[in-house]
Amino acid sequence: MVRGALLTLAVAALIGPSAAAAQCARIGEQVCRSGSLYTCESCGAVNCLVFSGRSCGYEVPAASLAGTWSGSGHQTGGGAPRQNYPVVMTINSGGGTIDYPSLKCGGSLMELSNSGTSAEYRERITYGNCIDGGTISVSFADGKLHWVWTGSGIGVTAMLERRTE
Structure with a gap:
């Protein structure tokens, strides 16, 4: 003590x-x-x-995760065909939103953990016909967001870039 x-x-x-x-x-x-x-x-x-x-290395402020990120997701596994599709993720305090424009689905994100340079979210699909309840893990490095979605035996990875709009 x-x-x-x-x-x-x-x-x-x-x-x-x-x-x-x-x-x-x-x-x-x-x-x-x-x-x-x-x-x-x-x-x-x-x-x-x-x-x-x-x-440890230089500190990246927690706000570095905040913002809108986009890139191309690469899906594998689960017996589904391999495919690529756009991913748009907006991160804010405590959660965010996710959109898969070409799949015409998306929803909300609930933050499960956040260390400032990495975070984990539970996805809840609120529109469209995509798998609900997946887990999204992100880590910030070299100005980009390494993005991984897992659920139902399927994996999707992407390297997202910050939108400046």
Whole structure:
């Protein structure tokens, strides 16, 4: 317990009191802040970020995921024919929207986790005839969004670019 209190004090000294009290969603999740790596751990009744003592690459702010992204999805598996189709994803705080224009379907996204440079969403199709309930995982690297959809034995991958409209 003393070690936990010392680590919390160290976090407060390094990144400021408001960030030291930052809560996180998933035990074991790692977050890069100001060049330092923090790990999500149980801190009593809540989860909190604890300084790991290691450095990480430059921090990409969480807002870097926010915005509208588009690209071409490449579908495989599930006994369905391989096919490519446009994907348009809009990410905002806590979720977003998804649209597959050529498939004439889309819907809403509920955020399951977000580390600032990667996130996971549950897809809910609200119009059209596409598979409902898939999971979308995204990770931000080199200014692009690596996008993966999984569900019903089917996989779809894409490299999405930020729309500037």
